[in-house]
Amino acid sequence: GAGVSQSPSNKVTEKGKDVELRCDPISGHTALYWYRQSLGQGLEFLIYFQGNSAPDKSGLPSDRFSAERTGGSVSTLTIQRTQQEDSAVYLCASSFSRASYEQYFGPGTRLTVT
C-alpha cells in the first residue's frame, strides 16, 4: 500500500519568506507527527496530531512555526518569515493509532533558506 508522502521533496526559499510543507499520512492512520533533522543531528520532535484532539505543539521551536491537519488526514506545516537556521529536512510520520509505538516516516522535505 501507499506509504507516507510529502511534498515538495526540496524547497529553496529566501530568508523572510513563508513556506508550506505538506504531508499525506498512510490511509487509516489516526496519529500524525512532524519532526525535523538538522545537518548532522538526530530527529527533533515538532508537533503531534491524534484524531480530533488538540495537537501537542510542545516541540515547535518558535511561534513562526504552525501546523494544521484537515479532516484528520493531510497535514500542512507552515514556517513564517523563514530564517537560515530553519534549514533542515522536515519529516512527517504517521501511526495506526495513539496506542501504536511504531511510526512510519515519509521521505522528508529538504528546506534550504538562503
Place this chain on the structure above:
Amino acid sequence: DQQVKQNSPSLSVQEGRISILNCDYTNSMFDYFLWYKKYPAEGPTFLISISSIKDKNEDGRFTVFLNKSAKHLSLHIVPSQPGDSAVYFCAASNNAGNMLTFGGGTRLMVKP
C-alpha cells in the same frame, strides 16, 4: 539535554562480521525503544523494537538488547551485509502514541 545518546557517530565493519550499535538514555520513564534505519534521501524505516518489560528481542539478523539498570540498549546485526550500510537511529517513548525521542544516529559502513 539529550535524553537519548548514540555516542559513536560512525562504525565500520567487515561483511559477515557482527555490527553492534549502542544507545544510552537518561529518562527512566521511557518504556519502549525502537531502532530505525535511514538511507540517504529517504525517511527512517522502522527496524526492530523492544518493550521495557523485556531484555531481548530478535528478528532475523537483528537483535536488540535492553539493560534497564544501565539505561543502555544495543542493536546487534549478524552477519552484517553491505546493504546494511545506513544511518541507524535509536528512539525511545514514554507514552504510547506520543512523540519519539531520537538519538543522533550512527553511520554504519559494512565493507565487502
